Amino acid sequence: MKSFRKELWFNTSSRREYSNITHDIEKCILESGVSDGLCLVNAMHITASVYINDAESGLIQDYDDWLEKLAPHEPISHYRHNNTGEDNGDAHLKRQVMGREVVVAITGGRLDFGPWEQIFYAEFDGRRRKRVLVKIIGE
Amino acid sequence: MKSFRKELWFNTSSRREYSNITHDIEKCILESGVSDGLCLVNAMHITASVYINDAESGLIQDYDDWLEKLAPHEPISHYRHNNTGEDNGDAHLKRQVMGREVVVAITGGRLDFGPWEQIFYAEFDGRRRKRVLVKIIGE
Amino acid sequence: MKSFRKELWFNTSSRREYSNITHDIEKCILESGVSDGLCLVNAMHITASVYINDAESGLIQDYDDWLEKLAPHEPISHYRHNNTGEDNGDAHLKRQVMGREVVVAITGGRLDFGPWEQIFYAEFDGRRRKRVLVKIIGE
Numbered sequence: 001m002k003s004f005r006k007e008l009w010f011n012t013s014s015r016r017e018y019s020n021i022t023h024d025i026e027k028c029i030l031e032s033g034v035s036d037g038l039c040l041v042n043a044m045h046i047t048a049s050v051y052i053n054d055a056e057s058g059l060i061q062d063y064d065d066w067l068e069k070l071a072p073h074e075p076i077s078h079y080r081h082n083n084t085g086e087d088n089g090d091a092h093l094k095r096q097v098m099g100r101e102v103v104v105a106i107t108g109g110r111l112d113f114g115p116w117e118q119i120f121y122a123e124f125d126g127r128r129r130k131r132v133l134v135k136i137i138g139e
Numbered sequence: 140m141k142s143f144r145k146e147l148w149f150n151t152s153s154r155r156e157y158s159n160i161t162h163d164i165e166k167c168i169l170e171s172g173v174s175d176g177l178c179l180v181n182a183m184h185i186t187a188s189v190y191i192n193d194a195e196s197g198l199i200q201d202y203d204d205w206l207e208k209l210a211p212h213e214p215i216s217h218y219r220h221n222n223t224g225e226d227n228g229d230a231h232l233k234r235q236v237m238g239r240e241v242v243v244a245i246t247g248g249r250l251d252f253g254p255w256e257q258i259f260y261a262e263f264d265g266r267r268r269k270r271v272l273v274k275i276i277g278e
Numbered sequence: 279m280k281s282f283r284k285e286l287w288f289n290t291s292s293r294r295e296y297s298n299i300t301h302d303i304e305k306c307i308l309e310s311g312v313s314d315g316l317c318l319v320n321a322m323h324i325t326a327s328v329y330i331n332d333a334e335s336g337l338i339q340d341y342d343d344w345l346e347k348l349a350p351h352e353p354i355s356h357y358r359h360n361n362t363g364e365d366n367g368d369a370h371l372k373r374q375v376m377g378r379e380v381v382v383a384i385t386g387g388r389l390d391f392g393p394w395e396q397i398f399y400a401e402f403d404g405r406r407r408k409r410v411l412v413k414i415i416g417e
Contacts, residue, residue, distance in 0.1 A: 001279050001314075001315075001416070001417050003314040003315070003416070003417070005383065005385055005390070036142040036276070037140075037276055038274065038276055038316065040316060040381050040382075040383055042382075042383070043392075044391070044392025044393075044395065045392050045393075045394070045395075046330065046331045046332050046394050046395060051235065051239075052185065052239050053185045053231055053234070053235070054220075054231060056223065057219075058218070058219030058220040058221075058222055058223060058228075059218075059219070059220040059228065059231055061219050062218050062219050062228055062232065063231075063232070063235075066210065066232055070209070070348070071344065079336070079337075079340050080335075080336030080337070080339050081332075081334060081337040081340050083336055084334065084336060089336075089337065089340055092331055092332060092337055092340070092341075093340065093341070093344055095331070096329065096331070096341070096375060096376055096377070097235060097236065097375065098235055099235070099238065099239075099377065100329075100330050100380065101380065101381060102240065103179050103181075103242050103381050104181075105144070105179055105181070105272055107144055107274070112144070112272060113183070114182075114184050114185070114272075115183075115184075116184065116185050117183065117184075117185060131392060133383055133392075135316065135383035135385070135390065137314070137316055137415075137416060138140070138276060139142070140279050175281040175415070176281070177316065177413065177415055190374065190378075191324065192324045192370055192373070193324050193359075193370060195359055195362065197357070197359040197360075197361055197362060197367075198357075198358070198359040198367065200358050201358050201359050201367055201371065202370075202371070202374070205349065209348070236374060236375065237374055238374070238378075241378065241379065242318050242320075242379060242381050243320075244283065244318055244411055244413035246283055246413070251413065252322070253321075253322025253323050253324070253409060253411075254322075254323075255323070255324050256322065256324060276415075277279070277281070277415060278279050278281070
């Protein structure tokens with residue numbers, strides 16, 4: 001069994017941002033030398049998500065509006081978590097809707113994907129350095 | 140390490156539909172010859188989900204009502220994504236609530252499941268051929 | 279390839295409860311002898327979740343309030359599932375928001391975690407014995 005580990009670093013310029021990281025994951029798979037296995041991609045921070053969906057700018061704006069409706073950023077005082085001095089209570093909730101991680105199949109040394117699947121890093125409390133973990137196992 | 144890959148194909152007769160695929164996954168596990176490992180089951184399309192819950196028809200209707208409340212299909216114009224000519228903006232949101240994938244344990248050559256766990260394919264934009272990927276690794 | 283399996287049992291005193299199980303998972307990893315691999319942690323029941331987020335009491339209350347708003351427990355008659363004699367229709371919905379499982383990386387014989395990641399068992403229909411499955415594969 002082979003294994004591979006890499007961290008991807010992000011520092012978004014806005015509080016919320018959605019980055020297509022599919023190409024970074026493809027590079028990790030090539031680098032790992034694994035041709036058949038599983039690849040875990042997870043946010044290492046608890047106010048960000050990794051998810052798979054369409055790379056279409058309208059949809060990304062739809063997600064952002066919808067998440068803001070399900071768990072609004074303001075009023076800050078709405079969240080007990082913000083009594084700790086944080087202002088990111090909403091980000092912890094948004095991240096649960098979009099998920100912490102994806103597990104993707106590797107077949108023939110490639111991402112085993114459907115036609116429109118793309119891997120995104122979703123930041124809900126950015127403007128600081130945060131990480132994604134890529135862990136691959138297989139042969 | 141053994142690995143196994145199979146695609147399951149669906150073509151639902153209605154826009155939204157929930158199909159119990161537990162038996163198909165059990166057959167894949169038998170066919171793989173893996174007795175201890177992990178099995179990934181994921182939608183290969185971005186307007187469908189794979190999830191685990193109860194095979195109870197009332198609950199399935201509850202899910203459908205609830206998802207339609209969280210992310211209504213209409214008005215179509217509500218979603219920027221639909222400006223591309225699609226009418227499935229809601230389906231991309233519903234899929235995020237229910238999830239893209241499940242990872243299940245294989246022990247003793249069987250699905251290692253609790254008493255009521257069943258694997259479902261949830262279609263939110265059907266009436267066309269779409270796929271689920273089953274990827275198994277183990278020994 | 280090594281594999282390891284263990285069940286963790288819970289019997290919460292209230293209907294909804296959030297338990298930090300990170301230390302239990304760390305013990306499983308040590309016991310498994312796996313230094314590089316993947317660890318699946320999943321609820322074996324369909325009205326409970328395993329998720330990763332912050333061990334902060336205000337946030338946990340925020341989650342509980344938010345889930346109760348997204349899928350209220352009452353009126354019981356609101357859920358078709360409850361026509362079966364159950365009163366846990368809401369719990370099946372709450373569990374979908376928070377997720378069934380997490381997959382975590384093992385590196386150097388330890389949980390490969392970011393600074394604030396903690397694993398929680400979230401019970402939405404407790405006051406009875408229920409289980410979580412830990413399945414580890416690797417080397």
